[in-house]
Amino acid sequence: MAKNLILWLVIAVVLMTVFQSFNGGEQADRQTSYTQFVNEVRSGVVRDVNIDRTAGTITGIKNNGERFQTIMPLYDDDLINDLLKNDVNVKGVAPEEQSFLANIFISWFPMLLLIGVWIFFMRQMQGGGGKGAMSFGKSKARLMGEDQVKTTFADVAGCDEAKEDVTELVDFLRDPSKFQKLGGNIPKGVLMVGPPGTGKTLLAKAVAGEAKVPFFTISGSDFVEMFVGVGASRVRDMFDQAKKAAPCIIFIDEIDAVGRKRGAGMGGGHDEREQTLNQMLVEMDGFEGNEGIIVIAATNRPDVLDPALLRPGRFDRQVVVGLPDVRGREQILNVHMRKVPLDENVEASVIARGTPGFSGADLANLVNEAALFAARGNKRKVSMAEFDAAKDKIMMGAERKSMVMSEKEKEMTAYHEAGHAIVGRLVPEHDPVYKVSIIPRGRALGVTMYLPEQDRVSHSKEHLESMLSSLYGGRIAEAIIYGDDKVTTGASNDIERATDIARKMVTQWGLSPKLGPQMYMEEQGEMFMGGGSSRMAGVSDETAKLIDAEIKDFVSRNYNRAEQILKDNMDILHAMKDALMKYETIDAGQIDDLMERKEVRPPRDAHDRKPTDSGNTGASAGTSSDAEKSDNTSVSGSELDDKL
Template identity: 45%
Template sequence: MEQHPYFDSPQNRRPADRSLKNATSRISKKSKPFLWRWVLGLMLCQSMVLGAPAFADGKEEEFTYSNLLEKIEAGQVARVEINPVNNKATISLKGQEDTEEIDLFAENSELIETIRDNNRENAQENNIELEIKSSKDPSATIVPIANIFLIILLLVVLVAIVRRSAASSGQALNFGKSRAKFQMEAKTGIVFEDVAGINEAKEELQEVVTFLKETERFTSIGARIPRGVLLIGPPGTGKTLLAKAVAGEAGVPFFSISGSEFVEMFVGVGASRVRDLFKKAKENAPCLVFIDEIDAVGRQRGAGYGGGNDEREQTLNQLLTEMDGFEGNTGIIVIAATNRPDVLDTALLRPGRFDRQVMVDLPDRKGRLGILEVHARTKKISKDVSLELVARRTPGFSGADLANLLNEAAILTARRRKEEITPLEIDDAVDRITIGLKLKPLLDSKKKCMTAYHEVGHALLATLLEHSDPLNKVTIIPRSGGIEGFSQQVLNEETADSGLYTRAWILDRITMALGGRAADAEVFGETEIDSGSANDIGRVTDLARKMVTLYGMSDLGQVALENPNNEVFLGGDWGTRVEYSEKVAARIDREVREIAFLCYEKARSLIREHRILVDRLVEILLEQETIEGEQFRKIVSESVNLPQKQLVSTS
C-alpha cells in the first residue's frame, strides 16, 4: 500500500508517542489537503461513536404491526390507543412502563377484530383496553366548505359574464335609438312668470303655447301650426330657460336633447337617432321637441374638409327631412337654441322648418331689474340694497351674469358671517365679476405711486371730458390677472344697449384710455414709462381702426374697407379677401396713427394743465386706496368747472 509522502520523508518522521496536535501544527502549507482528510476522518469516527443507537432501550428489532398482532395473541398487550388523525397506534405492554408507537394501515379492521376476539376468549383480567380517539381534524369540515365556496364563486362570475354580454348586445341593438329625455307632462317647475327681461321673446313663444293648447281653434280656419322656432341670442340670455317655460306652460309631452348627442363616429347612427326621436314624437303628438345647441349638428354642408359625405351631414339631412319632408309631422313643434345662427345651413332656416326666429338679446335696464327681482326671491337682501341701482350699474349683463352676481354676493355675505346681503357685497360682487378677485393692497413703494398717477390720469380725463361716461370709482387695490388698479366708468345705458356710438364719444374714450400713459409721461418722464399701458394701447388701436375702416369717421370717406363678419370655417379668417390696395392700406395705418396721436396730445395737455389737481388726487388715493365717483367729482369740481352732465349723480 502506497503511503503518503509525508510519512516517507525522513525529516518528517517523529516518535510514535507524539500527540496528534503537535504533528498537525507542523504541517507545511503544501500538506493542507491531507489535513482536511484527517478532520473529516475524525468527524466520521465521532458520529460512529456518539451516534444514537438504531434501537431504543437496547431493543434488537423494531416494533412493527406484525409484532403487535403476535403480542396480542400472546397476551402481552395491556392497552391499545388508536389515533385516526395521524393513523398511528400507541401500545402499552404488560410489565413495562414505556409505550410503543406504530404506523397503522388505512383500514385497521384486522387489529380491532383481533383485540375483540382476545377479549372474548380471555378472562376479565387479561382483556386489552382499546381506545379510539375522536377525530378533531378541521380539514374534514374546511375542505367541503372551501369546495362549496369555490363553486358559488364560479357561478357568480359566470352570471356576471352572461349579464354583461346581454347588456352589450342590448346596447348594440339600441345604438341607433334616440337619447332624448322624455316627459309625458313636462314638470320643469318653470313658467313664464319666472322668465324676465325678454318680454318680446315671451310674447312670440306665448303663441306657441296657445297653438299647443287650442290646436283646433287655429286649424279650423286653415292656420298651420309653426313647425319650428329658433331661439337666437348671446350665451346666458335665457334661451334654454324659455324652452323650459314653454314646456311648463303647455303641459304637453316634452322631448329634450342636445345637438351633440346625435353625432357619433359611426356613419348612420345620428340619422337613426333623428328618425327614432321623431317617431316617438309622432306617437305622442301634439308635443314639443327641444334641441339645445343645434349648431353642433346643423352647420352648413360642404364647409369642412372631406366633402359632404360625413356623419354630421347625414344627420342634418335626416333632420331636414323629418321637419319638412315627404311625410308631414303635424302636431310636433321643434324649439332649437343657438348662439351662432351664421353657421347654420340655409335649408334649416327656411320657412316650413324653422318658421320663426326669435331674438333673445341682452336685457335692457328694465329687463335687468326684472331678472334681479326674480333671482332675489330666494336671497336674503337688506333693505339698503337698491336693485334699481344695481340694474343701472350693470349694462351689458346677461341673465346668467345677473344670477351669478347675486350668487357671488350671497357667498361673500356668508363668508363675512352676515345675516343679509348689503350694498358692500353687491359692489364687491360686481368688481369680482367684471375686474377680478381682490388681492392684498400694494405696499408703499414707487410701484404703488406710479399706479396711483396712472389711474388718476384715467379717472381725471373721464371726469373732464364732455362726452365721456361718468366715473364710478378709482382704486389701486390689485386684482387677479395682473391688474394693479383700475378706474371704472358707468356706461351710458342708451349707448351700451343700442350699440350706437358717436364720433365724439369714441374720441373721448380713446383720450381717456391714453390718460394713464399721459400721466406717466408728464410726471415721471418718457424714460420711466412702463408696460402697464399695453392693454390701453390695444383698445385704442382697435377703436381707431374701426373708426377708419368700418364707421367711415376719417378722411378716407364713407367707405367700409373691412368686413366685420367672423368666419368660423377653415381656420377663422383664412382666405379673407382684402378689399383695398396697398396704397389705401398705408393711408389706413396713417389715419389710425394720427387719431391716436391727436388724442394722446390732448390727454397730455389736460394732465399738464391740471397737474396740481392730479397731485392732490394722488395723495388722497394713496391714503384711501379707493375713491368713489361722487367723492372724486366733488374734489375735481372744487378746482374745475365741470360740465353739467358730469355733475349728475350715478346713484
C-alpha cells in the first residue's frame, strides 16, 4: 500500500513539472485595467481582442505586438460598438464543452462510488488487508520467522512428560539424517490434548523456538467463512506456503472447530466444514507427500474429532498436557515469578501446595493478581500477604465490603461456617481446615476452606463419607442453635454437592454394599450447545428404588454423624462463633486453639508468616479427581438470591 502511494506521488510530481515547463514557454499577458483598455481602444492602440464572456476576460494584442489581459465588467453594451468603430478585430470565444470521458465519469460516478464501497466492506469482512478483494481463498496463517519465535523449553514448566514427547521433533528438525539413516520418518502430526490453560500453545511455540524453523500459526475457525469452498482453498494455500518454507511447523489452535466428526448429526450438517476437513486429510496424508512439514494441533475436545484425522500418518502421536502436580506448579510459579520483585518470605513450594487443580494460566493469573495487590498498596516487593490475598480472591471471589449484614445474619453465618469447620476437623481422612471467614465474597456469605495435604488422584469411601458429613455441618449447626423452623436456604449449595457425591458413590463408583460394583449411571459427553449430562442405565423399578434408598442411607448416616459431633462439641461451636464475630476471619492456628479449647490468639499478620507454616497458607479449589469436581470450599448462602 505504501509503495503504491509513493509511486503515484512521483508520477504526479513529474506531470506537474512537465506541465509547468510547457506553460513556461508562453509569454505572460500583462494585466490592464478595463478603463485603460477602453482608452487604448478609442486611441487606436489595440489591434486584436478575444472576448470570453463565460470567463469574463478580454485578451488581445496591441499594435506594437504587446499582449494584454483585462477583466470585463458584467454589463458594457457600448464595448462592441467602440471596438468596431476603431477597426479592432473582434473574436468570440465559445464556451468550453466537457469531454466525452468527463461526461461519462460524472454520470457513472455514483455507481463507481457504490462499487468501491462494496469492495471495501468485502475486504474488511474477509480480512483481506492488502491481499485484494478477491483473495478469499488465500491462507490466513501468520508466518513467524526463525528469529521471531523467542520461546524456548526454559519458558515451559510443569509438563515434563509432554516436553519429552516433543523434544524428538526438535532433534529431527535440527538433524533429520540421524533418524533417516535408521529408516525413521518424521512424525507428520502431533495433537496436543489437555484442559484449557495448561500450556499447549506455549509448548508448540517452544518447539519452533528450539528448532529455529519457520512457524505458521492459525486458528481452526479461520478456515471456514461465508463462501463455499473457501476453507478447502485456504488449506491448500497454507500447505503450498509451508512446502516453500520447509522444514517448518504449522500450528492449528482449536482444531475441533474444523475437525469435528463428519455426519455426527449434532447441530445439523455443515458441508463447507466437511469439505475443509476432507482437504486437510488429503494434504496431511494423500498422494502427494509433505516432506519436512510438521502439523501441531491443540484441542481440549479430542472426543469430537474425526477418527480419520487421528489415525497414524496424520496425527501420529497424541501428547497429553494435563494439570500440573505440586512439583509442576512450583516450577510454573518460578517461571512467572522471574519478572516480579519478591519479598524474602515468599516460598513457591508453599503456594504450590495450596493451589491444587490450578492450571498454568491460573498460576500466571495468581502471580499477576499478587503483583496488582502489591501495587495498590504502594509496596516495592510482593510478599506472601499479597499471594494469600490473590489466592483468596481467585478461589472465593472478591470481598464484598459494601454489603451490609445485620448482626443476626452475621451470627447465623458464623454458626454455619463453624459447623463446617468443626465437623471437617473431627471426621477421619478429611482435608485439614485452612481458613474460615464470614466476610461475603462473590456469591457467598461465608466460606470454609480446606487445604489438602497432597494432590489426590483417587478417593476412599471413608474420605467421601467424611466430605458428606462436613457438607451438612453448616445446616446442622443452624438447626441446633435456631431450631428446624429457622433453618435458612444458605445450605442449598452444600446439599446439592452432597447429594451428587452420594449418587455417584452408589451409581458410578460401586461403593454401595447392596448394589455392588456395577454401573447404574452413564455419563454423557458434552452435547451441542450444552454441558455434559447423565442418564440412568436400563434398570428395573426395584433397582431404581434400591438406588434411591442407598443414596438416602449414605446421606442420613453422615448427617446423623455430623449432628452428633456438633452436639458433643457445643462449647467449641459457640467459641468459634465468637471468634468469627470478633475477627471475621480465622486461620488454621486459631482453629487449632479453639479445637484444643484454648484462648484464641489474635491473627498473625501475613507478613510475619514463615514459609514453613504450610497449614496457614494456600487454599484448596478442589482436585483433579472426579470425586471433587466441585471445589473444596464450603459456600454458605451462595444460592439464596438465585433460588428466591
